[in-house]
Amino acid sequence: MSGLTREEAATIGKTLQQPQDRQKRLPPLPAKGGIPGQTGKAVAPASSKASAGSGIDSPLTEQSREYYPTTTAVTTDGLLQVAYQPIKSVTFKDASKREVVLNYANPAG
Numbered sequence: 001m002s003g004l005t006r007e008e009a010a011t012i013g014k015t016l017q018q019p020q021d022r023q024k025r026l027p028p029l030p031a032k033g034g035i036p037g038q039t040g041k042a043v044a045p046a047s048s049k050a051s052a053g054s055g056i057d058s059p060l061t062e063q064s065r066e067y068y069p070t071t072t073a074v075t076t077d078g079l080l081q082v083a084y085q086p087i088k089s090v091t092f093k094d095a096s097k098r099e100v101v102l103n104y105a106n107p108a109g
Contacts, residue, residue, distance in 0.1 A: 057095035064091045071108045 004012075067085040074081050086107050092100040 056100055060092040060094055060100060062090060063093055068106050
């Protein structure tokens with residue numbers, strides 16, 4: 001036996017039971033079934049044709065490059081050093097003979 005009398009066990013059992021009014025219940029589930037049909041309306045946007053002079057025409061042909069000052073990269077163990085010049089910008093001409101410039105950020109700074 002556990003060393004408890006029946007009376008002590010009954011008292012502990014009553015203490016551990018929750019009263020019926022404190023029990024919480026989940027709300028009832030909504031009825032199953034499909035979503036009722038609906039009719040929607042939308043207004044189509046105006047046609048957006050590309051206007052002359054916008055965009056870049058392929059192919060691009062490289063014309064020139066600019067470079068940042070020489071930068072040295074050192075390996076973590078310090079045994080190897082590499083000097084290089086990062087590209088600053090590249091200038092292209094597109095198929096319509098317009099100039100296209102790509103500017104790059106300085107990786108050293």
